Amino acid sequence: MIHPSTELRDICAIVGAGTSRLGKVPGVSSLDLIVEAMRNAISESGVQVSDIDGIICRGPDELYSQHQLVGERLGINAKFSTTATNGGASQILSIALAVMAIRHGLATTVLCGYGRDAWSRTHKSEEARVRNETRPDSQLAKEFGPEYGYFGAAATHAFGATRHMHLYGTTKEHFGHIAVDFREHALRNPDAQMKKVLTMEDYRAQRSIVRPFGLYDCSLRSDAAGAVIVTSRERARDLKQPPVLIKGFGTYNNLRGWFADDNMVMTSAKQAGETAYRMAGLGPRDVDTAQIYDCFTYMVLTQLEDYGFCKKGEGGDFVASGALRLGGALPTNTSGGQLSEAHGEGMLQIVEGVRQMRHTYPAHRQVKDAEIALISGHGGNQVCHSTLILGRA
Amino acid sequence: MSQIPKPVPQPAPESLPYWEAARQHRLELPQCEDCNKHWFPPSRTCPHCLSTQFKWSQVSGRGKVFSFVIYDRIYRPAFTEDVPYVVALVELEEGPRILSNVIGIPPDDVRCDMAVTVVFDDVSDVTSVPKFKPL
Numbered sequence: 001m002i003h004p005s006t007e008l009r010d011i012c013a014i015v016g017a018g019t020s021r022l023g024k025v026p027g028v029s030s031l032d033l034i035v036e037a038m039r040n041a042i043s044e045s046g047v048q049v050s051d052i053d054g055i056i057c058r059g060p061d062e063l064y065s066q067h068q069l070v071g072e073r074l075g076i077n078a079k080f081s082t083t084a085t086n087g088g089a090s091q092i093l094s095i096a097l098a099v100m101a102i103r104h105g106l107a108t109t110v111l112c113g114y115g116r117d118a119w120s121r122t123h124k125s126e127e128a129r130v131r132n133e134t135r136p137d138s139q140l141a142k143e144f145g146p147e148y149g150y151f152g153a154a155a156t157h158a159f160g161a162t163r164h165m166h167l168y169g170t171t172k173e174h175f176g177h178i179a180v181d182f183r184e185h186a187l188r189n190p191d192a193q194m195k196k197v198l199t200m201e202d203y204r205a206q207r208s209i210v211r212p213f214g215l216y217d218c219s220l221r222s223d224a225a226g227a228v229i230v231t232s233r234e235r236a237r238d239l240k241q242p243p244v245l246i247k248g249f250g251t252y253n254n255l256r257g258w259f260a261d262d263n264m265v266m267t268s269a270k271q272a273g274e275t276a277y278r279m280a281g282l283g284p285r286d287v288d289t290a291q292i293y294d295c296f297t298y299m300v301l302t303q304l305e306d307y308g309f310c311k312k313g314e315g316g317d318f319v320a321s322g323a324l325r326l327g328g329a330l331p332t333n334t335s336g337g338q339l340s341e342a343h344g345e346g347m348l349q350i351v352e353g354v355r356q357m358r359h360t361y362p363a364h365r366q367v368k369d370a371e372i373a374l375i376s377g378h379g380g381n382q383v384c385h386s387t388l389i390l391g392r393a
Numbered sequence: 394m395s396q397i398p399k400p401v402p403q404p405a406p407e408s409l410p411y412w413e414a415a416r417q418h419r420l421e422l423p424q425c426e427d428c429n430k431h432w433f434p435p436s437r438t439c440p441h442c443l444s445t446q447f448k449w450s451q452v453s454g455r456g457k458v459f460s461f462v463i464y465d466r467i468y469r470p471a472f473t474e475d476v477p478y479v480v481a482l483v484e485l486e487e488g489p490r491i492l493s494n495v496i497g498i499p500p501d502d503v504r505c506d507m508a509v510t511v512v513f514d515d516v517s518d519v520t521s522v523p524k525f526k527p528l
Contacts, residue, residue, distance in 0.1 A: 144402070148480050148522070149472045149478060162462060162505065259492070260490070
């Protein structure tokens with residue numbers, strides 16, 4: 001087995017993090033949401049635009065060569081720029097590419113980001129709302145799916161939930177703890193899309209989306225973008241924000257498919273996490289806060305197992321223990337996550353990880369004494385995964 | 394009341410033999426001439442050994458439900474009469490897993506690892522779709 005280079009540990013830092021307006025932002029395109037988030041990240045960092053020589057970004061899916069469109073709107077030429085296409089795993093992958101490019105002298109300061117107008121897109125008409133599709137038509141299956149009435153990412157992930165429940169006795173109630181705890185975190189976050197309390201009683205009474213998932217098992221449709229700036233540890237010293245170190249990262253891709261092997265109950269978070277832990281020289285016990293890609297409640301549960309926060313099959317008991325709450329053993333998705341803050345395909349979770357490492361939050365939002373954050377990204381037809389471990393400088 | 398047609402498969406060139414066999418109520422999969430394994434979805438290269446020598450061979454049609462989901466809501470008007478319905482991933486005895494519907498049983502009674510066998514639904518004069526019922 002090839003071991004990831006520990007030389008990459010701690011050589012780069014995130015020096016700026018920003019978001020667009022989140023939730024329902026009618027009349028703003030995906031591209032302009034990304035630009036808004038990037039502008040905010042640049043502005044808080046103190047980085048001069050003329051010092052940015054890399055752009056790695058993703059979104060919106062319906063456009064081609066997205067980094068080019070972003071560079072045009074920000075007036076930036078780049079030594080190193082590209083667009084990643086690993087779905088929700090792209091955003092951490094972008095940061096990994098940025099670190100490697102900086103390490104090898106291909107760029108010095110790299111802007112990474114993602115954004116999408118998914119709320120506006122799915123609320124253009126009643127038909128758009130019912131179809132609830134955020135993918136362009138070109139990504140939809142032509143056979144072996146639509147003829148059976150099989151539509152949408154909720155169903156695909158629900159297959160994993162059914163199988164996990166069958167193998168390990170996981171229950172709907174377990175999924176409910178995840179939805180309820182993340183909503184409670186969102187209520188502490190003034191920027192969050194969801195403003196109403198969610199109780200376990202509300203969760204039990206939810207309408208079906210595709211069983212076993214109901215409404216509150218599913219992440220939000222949001223207009224949302226996020227961005228971060230990566231530069232070398234040396235350059236980070238002279239900037240405005242406390243630098244947050246990139247301690248490790250890893251990726252793994254179960255390209256044989258979500259439906260192959262045991263991939264729907266043992267995700268590629270396992271191998272991506274092992275790589276990131278090894279690069280960082282850390283393990284699950286060292287992690288103070290986790291920001292887990294929560295497209296659906298079940299995906300949080302399996303990733304907690306796959307990352308080694310508990311044993312495989314024990315995720316249900318782990319989430320029921322209250323571990324995920326602020327003040328719990330592993331405060332998770334402390335901004336509300338994609339289930340309750342806003343869905344930015346994992347980008348907002350990177351921003352939240354950075355902010356937790358800066359210790360600038362008011363006490364009711366801050367994970368006390370947090371030194372290490374683990375962030376996950378998952379997507380690309382459910383098989384691509386990326387892991388990022390951040391630490392206080 | 395006018396019936397809204399369901400989506401019909403739009404086969405890739407490599408899946409045409411699959412749908413032609415289904416039209417004749419046979420479940421056929423590509424099988425490698427070198428390693429004898431079957432695979433799905435159809436392609437011209439064996440994903441087990443990368444051989445390009447393969448044949449279309451009829452399989453037993455028996456398998457078990459690996460996992461499943463239940464649709465209660467109507468996301469496309471064409472499925473109005475079907476809800477609640479089951480979409481299942483069926484693991485065939487020969488190994489490959491294929492997506493389909495499990496019919497002939499109340500959705501609430503479907504379980505993982507339940508034994509099923511193929512049946513064919515003639516959705517038009519030219520298209521039949523493989524589905525599964527409890528064995």
